[in-house]
Amino acid sequence: MESTHIVQSFDRDLEKIKGLLLEMGGLVETQLADAITALVNRDSKLGKQVKKSDKPINLLEQEINEKAVRLLALRQPVAADLRIIVSIMKAAANLERIGDYAKNIAKRTSVVVKCPPVGSAANTLKRMNTMVINMINDVLDAFIADDIETADAVRLRDEEVDLVHNTLFRELLTYMMEDQRNISPSMHLLFIAKNIERCGDHAAQIAEQVHYMVAGSLPEDKRPKSDKTSTMTLEVDQN
Amino acid sequence: MTLQTFNPEISTEPVIEIKQPVITVKDVNVFYGDKQALKNISLDIPKNKVTSLIGPSGCGKTTFLKCINRMNDLIDICRVEGEILVGGQDIYDPAVDVVALRAHIGMVFQKPNPFPKSIFENVAYGMRIHNLTNSKSELGDRVESALRGAAIWEEVRDRLDQPGTSLSGGQQQRLCIARAIAVEPKIILMDEPASALDPIATAKIEELMDELRKNYAIVIVTHSMQQAARVSQFTAFFHMGELVEHGKTDKIFTSPGDERTQNYITGRIG
Numbered sequence: 001m002e003s004t005h006i007v008q009s010f011d012r013d014l015e016k017i018k019g020l021l022l023e024m025g026g027l028v029e030t031q032l033a034d035a036i037t038a039l040v041n042r043d044s045k046l047g048k049q050v051k052k053s054d055k056p057i058n059l060l061e062q063e064i065n066e067k068a069v070r071l072l073a074l075r076q077p078v079a080a081d082l083r084i085i086v087s088i089m090k091a092a093a094n095l096e097r098i099g100d101y102a103k104n105i106a107k108r109t110s111v112v113v114k115c116p117p118v119g120s121a122a123n124t125l126k127r128m129n130t131m132v133i134n135m136i137n138d139v140l141d142a143f144i145a146d147d148i149e150t151a152d153a154v155r156l157r158d159e160e161v162d163l164v165h166n167t168l169f170r171e172l173l174t175y176m177m178e179d180q181r182n183i184s185p186s187m188h189l190l191f192i193a194k195n196i197e198r199c200g201d202h203a204a205q206i207a208e209q210v211h212y213m214v215a216g217s218l219p220e221d222k223r224p225k226s227d228k229t230s231t232m233t234l235e236v237d238q239n
Numbered sequence: 240m241t242l243q244t245f246n247p248e249i250s251t252e253p254v255i256e257i258k259q260p261v262i263t264v265k266d267v268n269v270f271y272g273d274k275q276a277l278k279n280i281s282l283d284i285p286k287n288k289v290t291s292l293i294g295p296s297g298c299g300k301t302t303f304l305k306c307i308n309r310m311n312d313l314i315d316i317c318r319v320e321g322e323i324l325v326g327g328q329d330i331y332d333p334a335v336d337v338v339a340l341r342a343h344i345g346m347v348f349q350k351p352n353p354f355p356k357s358i359f360e361n362v363a364y365g366m367r368i369h370n371l372t373n374s375k376s377e378l379g380d381r382v383e384s385a386l387r388g389a390a391i392w393e394e395v396r397d398r399l400d401q402p403g404t405s406l407s408g409g410q411q412q413r414l415c416i417a418r419a420i421a422v423e424p425k426i427i428l429m430d431e432p433a434s435a436l437d438p439i440a441t442a443k444i445e446e447l448m449d450e451l452r453k454n455y456a457i458v459i460v461t462h463s464m465q466q467a468a469r470v471s472q473f474t475a476f477f478h479m480g481e482l483v484e485h486g487k488t489d490k491i492f493t494s495p496g497d498e499r500t501q502n503y504i505t506g507r508i509g
Contacts, residue, residue, distance in 0.1 A: 003507045010506070076465055078492040081505045216494025 010075055014084065017067045018144060021088050021095075024060040025140040028095045029133050031057065031102035032199065036129040038106060039192065040122045042113040050106035057099035064092040080213075087213040091143065094202040094209075098136065101195040108188040115185035118175050121168060125189065128164045128196050131157070135203035142210050151210035154203060155223055161200035162226035168193050169229040177234065197227060261286040261426055261456040262307060267321035269302055269311065276302045278480045280321070284426070286456040289448055291467035291488065293460075294477035295503065300460045303477065304428050307458065308344040309337050325426070342369050345419030349431040351411030353403030353418075358395050361403040361414055362386060365422040381421065389417035390447045409440025416447065420455070427451065429459040433466065445470050464504050468492045476500045 005011050031050055038046035068089045071077065077085055135154050142150035172190050175182040204223060211219050260283035269277040277299045284290050284307075292300040302311065309330060311317040323330050330340055342365065353361050362382045365371075372378040382399075386392040391413040395406070403414050412432060419427055429448075433441040448457055448470050461467050467474055468488060475485040476499070484491065484500045495501045 003502060006506050078464060078468065078504050079495050079501050082493060 007075075010071075010081075013067070013071055013075070014081070017064060017071065017085075017088055020060055020064050020067070021092055022140060022144065024057060024064065024092060024095050025136060027053070027057050027060070028098050028102065029136055031099055032105075032129055032133055032136075032196075035102045035105040035109065036126050036196075039109045039112060040126050044110050044113050047106040047109035047113070050109075051103055054099050054103040057096060061092045061096040065089060083213045083216065087143075087209045090209050091206045094206050095136075098199045098202050101199050105192045105195050108192055112185050112188050112192075116181070118182050118185050118189060119171065121172060121175075121186070121189045124164065124168045124171070125192055125196065128161060128168070128193065131161050131164070132196055132199045132203060135161075135200060136206075139203050139206045139210060142207070143213075146210075146214050148211055148214040151207040151214070152219065155207035155211070155219065158200045158204040159224045159226050161197055162228075165193055165197040166226065166228050166232070169232055170234065173232075173234045194229070197229075259286070260284055261325065262458075263322075263324040264303075264306075265322040265324070267303075267306060267319065267323060269299070269306060269320075270316075270318045271314070272316040276480055277306075280482045282475060282482055282485055284456055284458055285473065286425075287452055287454075288473055289452050289457040289459060289471040290473040290475060291459050291461055291471035292475050292477060293462075293464065293467050293504070294483075296462075298477040299480045300475075300477045301430055304346075304430055304458060304460050307426070307428055308341050308346055309335075310346070312337060339369075342422040343424050344426045344428060345422070345424035346428045347412065347415050347419055347430070347432045349434055351408055351415050351435070353406070353411050353414050356403060357400045358386075358403050358406070358414060359399040362417050362421045365418060369422050371422060385417040385421035386414075388420050388451070389413045390443065390450070391417060407440070409436045409443060412436060412440070412444060413447065416444075416451070420451070424455065426456045426458070429457065431460055431462060434462065441466070464492075476503065478503065 031053055034046055034053075035050045037043065038050060068085050071085055075081070135157055138150055139154045141147070142154065169190065172182075172186040172193075176186045208218055208223070211217075262282075262284035264280055264282045264284075267277055267280040268275065280299075280303060292303060294300045305311045306319055306323060307325075307330075311319060319331060325340075325344070328335070354364060356364065359382055362385050363378055366378060366381060372381060383392060383396075386395060391410055394410060395414075398405075403411065406414060412435075416427075416432075433444045436444065445466065448459070451457060459467075459471065461470075471488045473486065474488045474491040476483045476491065476495075476497070478499050484495060484497045486496070490496075491500065492504065495504065501507070
């Protein structure tokens with residue numbers, strides 16, 4: 001919104017809380033990137049650091065919520081102001097969940113690095129992860145710029161993440177069927193893939209929130225979802 | 240219609256949105272001398288609902304309110320064009336008896352203005368001049384009923400003979416509401432009825448409005464966005480003599496359609 005409030009301290013409060021959300025988004029992007037870098041480089045030290053670095057994200061969410069509640073109580077915002085504050089709170093909750101997933105990926109990394117690599121799964125995960133990080137980055141830019149077109153585009157990009165997830169799921173099933181020793185690392189890699197896929201969902205939810213914030217209503221069309229892993233099977237050749 | 244009556248047929252069926260408006264305003268223009276105060280206002284007021292009129296000072300909302308019961312007649316240089324239909328009858332028809340009209344459309348003002356008479360007489364006065372009662376006991380019953388309707392009976396039942404002006408500001412305002420509903424109006428207009436009251440007295444008036452709307456259509460002018468949001472089901476935003484936006488209150492306060500509404504209710508420079 002271009003025009004400013006007559007009470008300028010309201011604008012300052014809003015800018016501050018938006019700044020905290022961006023800071024949180026930056027930390028979350030770094031966490032996700034580091035979690036996968038630790039996996040690809042088999043760097044358990046970096047993995048441990050990612051586990052520790054989740055706490056500042058949680059604290060930021062707490063601070064955003066406290067400031068948002070304060071704004072609601074003291075300013076009693078309506079219309080676009082109300083939608084901004086509600087959207088910031090929801091976006092912060094989504095970012096916090098993404099942070100949790102990054103931490104979970106890092107935990108599994110400490111196990112995965114002790115096992116032999118499973119095909120090119122780690123690189124596929126990295127590609128999937130980069131897609132999600134770009135989604136988070138773009139949706140936060142859209143958030144700050146009130147850019148509904150970019151937000152809607154990010155929302156649709158989640159489907160691409162789902163498709164990579166499907167492919168990786170199938171690939172890891174075949175590795176497990178080929179050699180039992182692949183089962184343990186593959187199971188962890190599957191959970192990591194699922195975590196990244198969920199991060200994409202959260203980025204898409206933030207995109208929906210940006211749409212609501214700008215337009216006053218959620219997107220009317222259903223978000224395309226292509227995650228088929230919950231129903232996927234592979235036939236075992238008995239011969 | 241004769242000069243002695245103003246008794247339009249108003250359906251008692253519950254209203255669904257604004258399909259059966261109590262008041263229909265069509266293309267109303269109001270001028271104070273050469274200055275145009277309202278421009279082409281068209282608006283329907285539903286019954287059993289509270290409609291808030293909001294907007295910056297000088298936007299025409301009080302002028303609009305005063306048009307509804309022809310209070311603007313008292314201003315010599317004021318000229319009203321267009322139609323305001325109440326129950327299908329144009330209230331600016333020269334045949335309309337303005338006194339009967341104002342009994343039909345009660346008004347509560349910003350500052351409580353009880354008559355310098357007893358609490359009882361404040362409420363009984365309107366019924367007397369409109370010949371609404373046949374006996375003293377009936378008058379007493381109806382005064383009690385009006386005071387109960389305005390949620391002040393329990394506070395004044397033991398001191399009905401004391402001056403209305405002896406009450407607190409909030410009580411005086413509820414006495415004025417009792418006075419307005421005593422003559423059995425269909426519509427109650429309120430011009431910032433709680434702006435001079437403390438939060439507790441304000442809450443009582445707002446609770447009363449929610450109760451009163453079961454029997455009346457209420458139109459309220461308020462400068463408090465929060466009050467409009469709390470008490471009304473419909474909101475109309477006026478700006479520089481124009482009706483910018485009219486719709487359901489929850490829609491106006493979560494996602495208004497017009498940028499001017501947005502700028503006003505969020506406290507931005509428009």
